[in-house]
Amino acid sequence: xxxxxxxxxxxxxxxxxxxxxxxxxxxxxxxxxxxxxxxxxxxxxxxxxxxxxxxxxxxxxxxxxxxxxxxxxxxxxxxxxxxxxxxxxxxxxxxxxxxxxxxxxxxxxxxxxxxxxxxxxxxxxxxxxxxxxxxxxxxxxxxxxxxxxxxxxxxxxxxxxxxxxxxxxxxxxxxxxxxxxxxxxxxxxxxxxxxxxxxxxxxxxxxxxxxxxxxxxxxxxxxxxxxxxxxxxxxxxxxxxxxxxxxxxxxxxxxxxxxxxxxxxxxxxxxxxxxxxxxxxxxxxxxxxxxxxxxxxxxxxxxxxx
Amino acid sequence: xxxxxxxxxxxxxxxxxxxxxxxxxxxxxxxxxxxxxxxxxxxxxxxxxxxxxxxxxxxxxxxxxxxxxxxxxxxxxxxxxxxxxxxxxxxxxxxxxxxxxxxxxxxxxxxxxxxxxxxxxxxxxxxxxxxxxxxxxxxxxxxxxxxxxxxxxxxxxxxxxxxxxxxxxxxxxxxxxxxxxxxxxxxxxxxxxxxxxxxxxxxxxxxxxxxxxxxxxxxxxxxxxxxxxxxxxxxxxxxxxxxxxxxxxxxxxxxxxxxxxxxxxxxxxxxxxxxxxxxxxxxxxxxxxxxxxxxxxxxxxxxxxxxxxxxxxxxxxxxxxxxxxxxxxxxxxxxxxxxxxxxxxxxxxxxxxxxxxxxxxxxxxxxxxxxxxxxxxxxxxxxxxxxxxxxxxxxxxxxxxxxxxxxxxxxxxxxxxxxxxxxxxxxxxxxxxxxxxxxxxxxxxxxxxxxxxxxxxxxxxxxxxxxxxxxxxxxxxxxxxxxxxxxxxxxxxxxxxxxxxxxxxxxxxxxxxxxxxxxxxxxxxxxxxxxx
Numbered sequence: 161x162x163x164x165x166x167x168x169x170x171x172x173x174x175x176x177x178x179x180x181x182x183x184x185x186x187x188x189x190x191x192x193x194x195x196x197x198x199x200x201x202x203x204x205x206x207x208x209x210x211x212x213x214x215x216x217x218x219x220x221x222x223x224x225x226x227x228x229x230x231x232x233x234x235x236x237x238x239x240x241x242x243x244x245x246x247x248x249x250x251x252x253x254x255x256x257x258x259x260x261x262x263x264x265x266x267x268x269x270x271x272x273x274x275x276x277x278x279x280x281x282x283x284x285x286x287x288x289x290x291x292x293x294x295x296x297x298x299x300x301x302x303x304x305x306x307x308x309x310x311x312x313x314x315x316x317x318x319x320x321x322x323x324x325x326x327x328x329x330x331x332x333x334x335x336x337x338x339x340x341x342x343x344x345x346x347x348x349x350x351x352x353x354x355x356x357x358x359x360x361x362x363x364x365x366x367x368x369x370x371x372x373x374x375x376x377x378x379x380x381x382x383x384x385x386x387x388x389x390x391x392x393x394x395x396x397x398x399x400x401x402x403x404x405x406x407x408x409x410x411x412x413x414x415x416x417x418x419x420x421x422x423x424x425x426x427x428x429x430x431x432x433x434x435x436x437x438x439x440x441x442x443x444x445x446x447x448x449x450x451x452x453x454x455x456x457x458x459x460x461x462x463x464x465x466x
Numbered sequence: 467x468x469x470x471x472x473x474x475x476x477x478x479x480x481x482x483x484x485x486x487x488x489x490x491x492x493x494x495x496x497x498x499x500x501x502x503x504x505x506x507x508x509x510x511x512x513x514x515x516x517x518x519x520x521x522x523x524x525x526x527x528x529x530x531x532x533x534x535x536x537x538x539x540x541x542x543x544x545x546x547x548x549x550x551x552x553x554x555x556x557x558x559x560x561x562x563x564x565x566x567x568x569x570x571x572x573x574x575x576x577x578x579x580x581x582x583x584x585x586x587x588x589x590x591x592x593x594x595x596x597x598x599x600x601x602x603x604x605x606x607x608x609x610x611x612x613x614x615x616x617x618x619x620x621x622x623x624x625x626x627x628x629x630x631x632x633x634x635x636x637x638x639x640x641x642x643x644x645x646x647x648x649x650x651x652x653x654x655x656x657x658x659x660x661x662x663x664x665x666x667x668x669x670x671x672x673x674x675x676x677x678x679x680x681x682x683x684x685x686x687x688x689x690x691x692x693x694x695x696x697x698x699x700x701x702x703x704x705x706x707x708x709x710x711x712x713x714x715x716x717x718x719x720x721x722x723x724x725x726x727x728x729x730x731x732x733x734x735x736x737x738x739x740x741x742x743x744x745x746x747x748x749x750x751x752x753x754x755x756x757x758x759x760x761x762x763x764x765x766x767x768x769x770x771x772x773x774x775x776x777x778x779x780x781x782x783x784x785x786x787x788x789x790x791x792x793x794x795x796x797x798x799x800x801x802x803x804x805x806x807x808x809x810x811x812x813x814x815x816x817x818x819x820x821x822x823x824x825x826x827x828x829x830x831x832x833x834x835x836x837x838x839x840x841x842x843x844x845x846x847x848x849x850x851x852x853x854x855x856x857x858x859x860x861x862x863x864x865x866x867x868x869x870x871x872x873x874x875x876x877x878x879x880x881x882x883x884x885x886x887x888x889x890x891x892x893x894x895x896x897x898x899x900x901x902x903x904x905x906x907x908x909x910x911x912x913x914x915x916x917x918x919x920x921x922x923x924x925x926x927x928x929x930x931x932x933x934x935x936x937x938x939x940x941x942x943x944x945x946x947x948x949x950x951x952x953x954x955x956x957x958x959x960x961x962x963x964x965x966x967x968x969x970x971x972x973x974x975x976x977x978x979x980x981x982x983x984x985x986x987x988x989x990x991x992x993x994x995x996x997x998x
Contacts, residue, residue, distance in 0.1 A: 321587050324575070324583060325583070327572070327574070328572050328579075328583050331573065331575065332571075332572050332573075334570070335570035335571065335572060336572075336583075338534060338554060338566070338570045339555075339570065339583055340533075340553045340554040340555030340556075340558070341583075448616060448617075451573055451574055451616050452573075452574045452614065453574070456574070
């Protein structure tokens with residue numbers, strides 16, 4: 161028989177990097193910034209995390225380093241797009257290309273080295289419960305962090321003043337400025353947060369998922385995470401559901417192939433994008449929904465008139 | 467310097483310092499001097515008008531007082547203290563509130579969230595909701611605190627802005643053209659609120675170009691022209707004409723118009739025109755009937771957002787109609803015909819938004835001429851040869867004609883459309899169409915945001931065209947303009963059109979009532995009952 165718990169575990173492992181990267185990008189886009197550099201920030205996180213863990217032997221130091229690398233890349237993006245007001249799409253793409261290239265260079269000495277794995281939590285008794293034990297109580301710490309982040313971001317956006325200001329800045333940066341909020345500062349902070357979670361997502365890949373360094377090991381997950389944010393219509397709850405759905409489809413496809421069901425892998429890997437296109441169509445058919453959910457100034461640079 | 471003789475002006479026991487004093491305030495953008503040594507004194511309890519044409523520097527001055535811009539030189543003195551107002555938050559802290567002309571609201575947020583953003587952070591949402599409800603009721607500005615702004619009308623959105631200011635208990639309230647979006651009745655209600663605020667000791671700085679309104683409401687007035695103060699006076703002692711003269715600097719060329727008693731054939735006719743809005747927040751047009759004859763100007767009055775945009779799209783063919791017979795131009799049924807087909811019937815169209823709809827800002831003027839006229843057969847000389855190319859020389863000739871005839875001033879003769887000032891661009895887009903001598907002209911908001919000189923020129927050109935036998939339909943929210951132009955007036959309200967009245971036989975108040983009329987169904991019922 162199929163081991164359902166094992167399948168669920170692999171689904172969660174496949175989904176968590178998507179969720180981590182996407183929850184940060186969701187906050188970034190809610191503030192009105194489109195950072196297409198997700199893939200580049202992730203892969204930099206992955207290589208920096210792996211290298212630090214390799215050198216020091218501490219996976220946790222690796223995680224910290226990965227976050228730092230993600231933030232550093234995102235601040236470069238922020239400086240270009242917010243301070244110098246460059247085009248966000250072009251800048252984001254170059255951050256991705258830069259990240260892929262730079263990570264290959266940094267990681268060239270680490271290819272094939274044994275990695276350090278971030279240990280899973282193990283709570284005595286609870287982790288040994290049948291069926292749900294490992295699933296609920298025996299995950300690695302980043303899975304819990306990802307879930308805490310989703311809940312935290314959801315609460316922050318909906319209930320706190322900080323969230324209200326972020327939404328206001330993303331909705332109409334001119335009005336937010338006129339009310340006296342610093343659009344640029346809010347966006348810098350959001351972009352840095354997005355860099356941090358992308359770094360975490362990268363660390364997940366190189367310290368948990370497959371604890372080693374392979375060039376381009378993000379393998380397009382940054383793009384799936386970007387699609388996921390749109391798919392979720394910028395709502396954290398839907399984002400989590402979407403992440404597990406995309407991860408689930410991916411893993412089930414692998415299982416199906418393993419069992420000899422002939423599903424082309426290309427078809428499966430295109431599913432997230434197809435789902436995103438359908439979500440986009442559904443949003444745009446209802447103008448009211450799109451006004452309420454879409455950050456209206458998404459992707460537009462802000463220049464205050466002085 | 468205060469020569470105020472108003473009876474209702476509150477008395478002040480002490481000859482204390484004025485609330486706000488602005489001394490030789492100057493703002494330069496590069497070499498351009500937007501405000502040149504402005505002096506202004508605002509007293510508590512006074513409603514002070516700030517008048518001037520577009521580009522006179524009103525917004526710049528107000529933005530400096532509100533902290534959105536920093537002065538290049540000069541002082542702002544608040545209650546006797548020299549202050550630096552670094553940003554709008556600092557202005558609000560001093561007690562300066564502002565209601566913007568283009569609302570600074572967030573559509574996706576609720577009324578409460580919008581207001582909360584402008585207030586100190588420590589207020590609890592539930593408390594705030596209660597305060598909004600109380601205050602809006604108290605001042606007669608009904609609002610549902612939990613409604614999303616996207617669902618609200620323009621008038622309701624303005625109420626949010628006003629309530630937002632009032633919650634900060636301002637000492638000075640700045641209002642930027644607040645009545646532009648209101649019916650005459652709504653405007654009167656607003657004046658009542660403002661008078662009450664003034665009686666409570668609040669100062670109001672009131673920006674408007676509606677002179678009648680200023681005479682009715684304001685205690686004193688400062689007039690700006692080209693960045694300088696040209697007059698400080700008591701509007702009660704002036705006429706609208708003398709105020710306008712101060713604003714423009716010379717007497718405004720009056721528009722001359724003879725009544726036209728011999729309207730000719732019907733050139734434009736709407737018969738039971740229905741049109742579903744193409745967005746959920748648009749207005750459905752319901753059973754519109756109207757005819758416009760050769761030689762006359764018919765105006766459609768109404769408050770913004772009552773279906774004017776939809777009506778324009780339906781008439782121009784940007785949105786085609788299912789019923790071909792609903793719209794006829796020169797007797798031809800053309801409901802199915804898109805815009806160029808209608809242009810070939812010698813119709814011309816000027817939409818409301820000049821930059822981005824009438825004209826493309828990044829294109830040169832000649833290119834913009836080609837855009838609206840490439841398909842029109844009634845030109846004597848074609849402007850292009852199909853796929854073979856564009857006749858640049860012919861276009862340049864047309865452009866030069868339009869520029870000289872309609873006084874279009876630009877940096878170079880074939881400048882980019884976006885580099886023209888609003889008034890000049892409007893003269894260009896109107897001139898481009900009038901140059902064709904169209905038999906039918908449909909124009910939406912012909913002089914919106916245009917200075918008095920340009921407005922007079924455009925209006926005169928419209929009258930001249932109609933007297934040469936064209937039929938003109940003007941959609942406008944400006945009653946002064948309507949009375950200057952129109953032979954007949956109809957009112958659009960919630961997508962329905964009233965019958966038309968001779969302009970000489972209808973008053974502003976009657977138009978105002980038609981504007982605010984509920985759906986006509988109950989009225990019909992009433993008449994039906996009455997007749998049975």
